[in-house]
Amino acid sequence: MAPTASQLTPIVISGPSGSGKSTLLNRLLKEYPGRFGFSCSHTTRSPRPGEQDGRDYHFTTKETFQKLVGEGAFIEHAQFGSNMYGTSKKAVEDIADKGQICILDIEMEGVKQVKQSSLKPRYLSLQPPSVEILEQRLRGRGTDKEESILQRLAQAKNELEFAKTPGVFEKVIVNDDLEKAYAEFKAFCVPEEQ
Numbered sequence: 232m233a234p235t236a237s238q239l240t241p242i243v244i245s246g247p248s249g250s251g252k253s254t255l256l257n258r259l260l261k262e263y264p265g266r267f268g269f270s271c272s273h274t275t276r277s278p279r280p281g282e283q284d285g286r287d288y289h290f291t292t293k294e295t296f297q298k299l300v301g302e303g304a305f306i307e308h309a310q311f312g313s314n315m316y317g318t319s320k321k322a323v324e325d326i327a328d329k330g331q332i333c334i335l336d337i338e339m340e341g342v343k344q345v346k347q348s349s350l351k352p353r354y355l356s357l358q359p360p361s362v363e364i365l366e367q368r369l370r371g372r373g374t375d376k377e378e379s380i381l382q383r384l385a386q387a388k389n390e391l392e393f394a395k396t397p398g399v400f401e402k403v404i405v406n407d408d409l410e411k412a413y414a415e416f417k418a419f420c421v422p423e424e425q
């Protein structure tokens with residue numbers, strides 16, 4: 232069944248790099264094709280080969296980006312390296328207009344900004360069973376260089392500390408056993424089917 236308007240509340244999923252966000256999200260998207268959508272972010276970086284404006288990103292100049300910041304167009308934005316990235320209110324609304332539940336996969340600083348915005352999403356924190364297991368998983372994933380793994384682990388400690396702040400997250404899922412974590416994740420994202 233398609234979700235009703237009241238069921239289109241966006242979902243924020245946040246958690247340390249390597250906590251399993253992509254793993255759970257990919258499974259959810261496969262089980263519920265068309266039900267969820269990701270907002271198209273703005274970025275000032277140049278498109279990579281094959282990337283399409285309006286599909287992969289809204290590619291903008293630094294000037295336009297700054298103007299949008301000034302107009303309060305972004306729910307959250309951040310700088311990575313020399314490039315700016317942001318999620319606009321419009322991009323989130325576009326997802327709801329398609330009848331989809333918008334999922335925002337964002338880190339701690341983004342969560343803080345969304346909290347200050349007019350968006351009223353539901354907040355979920357995904358956590359590893361321990362920092363040691365997180366380290367094993369990041370290494371096992373085999374996608375990150377040593378320096379990047381160490382950075383991610385340091386940041387993970389901040390993220391886990393932040394998640395303890397009362398009232399920030401409606402639900403915390405500890406991703407120990409994948410099947411159990413997915414069942415909890417699904418119950419949060421598709422509550423009407425439980």
Ligand SMILES: Nc1ncnc2c1ncn2[C@@H]1O[C@H](COP(=O)(O)OP(=O)(O)OP(=O)(O)O)[C@@H](O)[C@H]1O
Pocket residue numbers: 246247248249250251252253254255368369371372406407408409410412
């Ligand atoms: N419950 C689990 N048990 C064992 N391994 C897991 C579990 N959940 C995820 N993993 C593995 O941990 C690694 C990290 O997971 P994933 O890439 O989904 O994390 P992520 O939160 O999306 O990270 P990033 O924010 O960097 O994209 C992957 O190799 C994944 O297969």
